[in-house]
Amino acid sequence: MAKAGKPVQGATIIDVAAKAGVSAMTVSRVINGRSGVSAATREAVEQAIAELSYVPNVAARSLVTSAELRIGVVYSNPSAAFMSELLTGVFEEASTWGARLVLLKGDGGRPPAEAELARFAASGLSGILLAPPLGEAPVVLRALKGAGVPVAAIGAYRVPGATCVRIDDRRAAYEMTRHLLDLGHRRLGFVMGNPDQAASAERRAGVEDAMRDFPDAGVQLVQGDFSYASGLAAGEELLDGPAPPTAVFASNDDMAAAIVSVAHRRQLDVPRQLTVVGFDDTTAAVTLWPPLTTIHQPVRRLAAEALALVADEARGASAKTRTRRDRVLEHEIVKRSSTAAPPRGDR
Incomplete structure (x- = not known):
């Protein structure tokens, strides 16, 4: 049994997660005795709990729940x-937190109306999660400004007043592009994502970083x-051009699946005649x-981490101890056929 250290004033689940080198979601699972933790x-x-003398605020949690x-x-x-x-x-x-979810949906990638968002924010919520692409939408941020509850934006970058939970999109796109170049491809196509999302710009930057290492290669960018x-x-x-790419990297799996469909319609063999890769898994x-x-991209973990951070703030962290931080989870290339x-x- 680890010996308790000097109590950390206002220690939260986030402090425990940082000390243990794990996510707040994992700390939550340990505290609640859930499976899925080695x-x-x-x-x-x-050990981190003991060293920080962290005690889950049961009274506060009971009041909240x-x-x-x-x-x-x-x-x-x-x-x-x-x-x-x-x-x-x-x-x-x-379900871990015994939380009730209240959903508000926009259509076709567009945010709900600003008045609807304002009513939603004022409806007695304990916290708010923003799914991409809404974490960076100006109308959403205006409506939620001053809501007085913790906010987490999933897949977003540098959102004022919110915790952002994401991966390193630039690094991930760099690694995938290098994989294609290392296979021998020199004519690449890259399908960019929604221009209103910072992640799209980061992925494009990662592709361009990798291309600089291969001056004999070229990439065609398509929106x-x-x-x-x-x-x-x-x-x-991409495939209508006089010198079409031998490999296409799409910024998400849905667009990559569409590229494969176009290739099949043109009776192109994937991957012998055209390599296609995506993003998200x-x-x-x-x-x-x-x-x-x-x-x-660990989408489920990103979402769960965001909810754990918001729930912990809602159930115990005071305004003075709340922290807004960029949480970056790991990614990996999954090689298939x-x-x-x-x-x-x-x-």
């Missing part, structure tokens, strides 16, 4: 597969918006042939 991780969390911990989720995403993963993570973590329909249009544009990546090589070296004549 013995070594559980021991590290328990008796008044019903209500977490608002504002979402509007054109990718059904992405939203399915995100909402699953939110629902699973909400998309993360929807399947935009992927179809991008695929037609949603169900869309494995429900088509061939299954996509993609970047695994949609990638190969370019045709011999294009090497």
Whole structure:
């Protein structure tokens, strides 16, 4: 048993997570005795709790849950597969906290009306989660300004007054582009995401970083918006050119799936004649042939981490001890059957 250290004034679940080197979601699971945590991780969390003399605020939690911990989720995403993963993570973590979820949906990637958002923020919520792309939408941020509750923006960058939970999009896109270049591809296509999201710019920057390492290679940039329909249009544009790419990197799996569909319609073999890769690792990546090589973005974990941070603030952290921080989770490249070296004549 670890010896208790000097108490840390106002220590929160976030402090415990930082000391143990894990997420707030993992600390929550240990505190609540839930499964899915390794013995070594559980021991590290328990030691951090002891060293910080952190005591879960049961009284505060009881007050919050008796008044019903209500977490608002504002979402509007054109990718059904992405939203399915995100909402699953939110629902699973909400059950840990005994939280009630209140959903507000926009249409087609657009935010709800500003008046509707303002009413939502004033409806007695304990905290608010913003799903991409709404975490960076000006109308949403105006409506929630001064709401007086903790806010977490998933997949967003530098949102005033909110905790952002994301991956390193630039690094992930760099690594995927290098993978294609290392396979021998020198004519690449890149389908960009929604221009209103910082993550789209970060992914483009990662592609351009990698291309600078290969002066004999070129990339054609085509605008998309993360929807399947935009992927179809991008695929037609890329493959209609006089020297079409031998590999296409789409900024999400829905658009990558659309590229594969366009290739099949043109009787192109994927991957022998065209390599296609995506981003997110949603169900869309494995429900088509061939299954996509993609970047695994832990969407469920991002959502669960965001809810855990908001719930912890709502149930115990005072305004003085609340911290707004950029939480960055790990990503990885998942290699499947949609990638190969370019045709011999294009090497």
